[in-house]
Amino acid sequence: MEDHELIELPNGIRIIHKQISNTKIAHVGIMLDIGSRDELPEEQGIAHFWEHMAFKGTKKRKAFHIINRLDSLGGELNAYTTREKICFYASVLDNHLDKAVELLSDITFHSVFPEKEIEKERMVILEEMAMYRDTPEDAIQDDFDELVFNNHPLGRNILGTEATVSRFKQSDFKSFLQRNLNTEQIILSSIGNYSIKKLKRMVEKYLADVPHKNHTPKRNFFTSTSPIVQTVEKPITQAHVALGRTSYSLGDENRIPFFLLINILGGPSMNSRLNLSLREKHGFVYGIDASYTPYYETGSLGIYFATDPKNLKKSLKLIDKEFDLLKKKPMGHMQLHKAKQQLKGQLAMSEENNNAMMLMMAKSMLDLNRIPDINELFEKIDQATADHLVELARENFNKEQMSQLTFIPN
Numbered sequence: 001m002e003d004h005e006l007i008e009l010p011n012g013i014r015i016i017h018k019q020i021s022n023t024k025i026a027h028v029g030i031m032l033d034i035g036s037r038d039e040l041p042e043e044q045g046i047a048h049f050w051e052h053m054a055f056k057g058t059k060k061r062k063a064f065h066i067i068n069r070l071d072s073l074g075g076e077l078n079a080y081t082t083r084e085k086i087c088f089y090a091s092v093l094d095n096h097l098d099k100a101v102e103l104l105s106d107i108t109f110h111s112v113f114p115e116k117e118i119e120k121e122r123m124v125i126l127e128e129m130a131m132y133r134d135t136p137e138d139a140i141q142d143d144f145d146e147l148v149f150n151n152h153p154l155g156r157n158i159l160g161t162e163a164t165v166s167r168f169k170q171s172d173f174k175s176f177l178q179r180n181l182n183t184e185q186i187i188l189s190s191i192g193n194y195s196i197k198k199l200k201r202m203v204e205k206y207l208a209d210v211p212h213k214n215h216t217p218k219r220n221f222f223t224s225t226s227p228i229v230q231t232v233e234k235p236i237t238q239a240h241v242a243l244g245r246t247s248y249s250l251g252d253e254n255r256i257p258f259f260l261l262i263n264i265l266g267g268p269s270m271n272s273r274l275n276l277s278l279r280e281k282h283g284f285v286y287g288i289d290a291s292y293t294p295y296y297e298t299g300s301l302g303i304y305f306a307t308d309p310k311n312l313k314k315s316l317k318l319i320d321k322e323f324d325l326l327k328k329k330p331m332g333h334m335q336l337h338k339a340k341q342q343l344k345g346q347l348a349m350s351e352e353n354n355n356a357m358m359l360m361m362a363k364s365m366l367d368l369n370r371i372p373d374i375n376e377l378f379e380k381i382d383q384a385t386a387d388h389l390v391e392l393a394r395e396n397f398n399k400e401q402m403s404q405l406t407f408i409p410n
Contacts, residue, residue, distance in 0.1 A: 028192075070100060184213075
């Protein structure tokens, strides 16, 4: 991306902005390179809990005032937690940009974690955990990550456990932040019809006084685990299956070609190979998808589907068949060309979503220390050869190297 601008404050916090003229909406977010993988074993779930507690009171606001600040202006305030990131973000009319920047700064750096609010939010999170357990398509994803990353922080449930969530108190949140906060790994990202100079003036008012801190605790580096196959009985009517393995990291040169291969196998389009086989041809599933998530030192390949138990073995055989085809038969020139055009179209359309683009800019700066231009991504996609995709398939699509978790009706 060539049309963004970058400024760094003296405390290390970076501001990245893309100015566009065809909107009156400002999208702005603060993203921190902190996630659930940075928790100690007894802290499991605290990153996500902190995300909730940021809305529950600061040095100058109570929970109601935080929630009402942008809602009353027709804006939106939100947040999310992943294994490697926490992000607070907002969308408002651009004449309210200052209010959004101030509020995001307040909840990110000045939360006070009121004890009464901790007790209320604890109940909310425990209900959230129960909701996920009651939804097999959600529960299997969390349990599968634990299977693949076996006892590593990347495999821990982001929501935590009932035991850990039930123990957290005010001092735990402060300790977690004190240990993990690194101002040089914080990005304020923005998209809207205003200059970076205007944005900088606002940001400096609210973030310049944040103390500089560049201590980064060492993350537990993932090496490898052995595949595990597990079947669990549940009070459900369908069989739910997740299978996959670890794969390429964020910095691996195979990342983009492998993303192309996964898109061909089970991407979001109806013409993915798994969807054509299991749904369109045989009617065994309502939906099936393959996903690839790269992390700092590793990655995760996953395939998920649900089917009638009588069609479970047939479905798995069809997946094996698609694996074998990709491992043995290079794609033809026109077939590969169409697959590349499809992926490029999906990426280009994602850039039309300004809020998603704002979040992508922040994540790219934290992960790669730069924002790849879309033409650079297109070039890497075009460079992928049929033989290279066969090599990637042979390296990754071996069932004996994959973990598998199956929920079956009891």
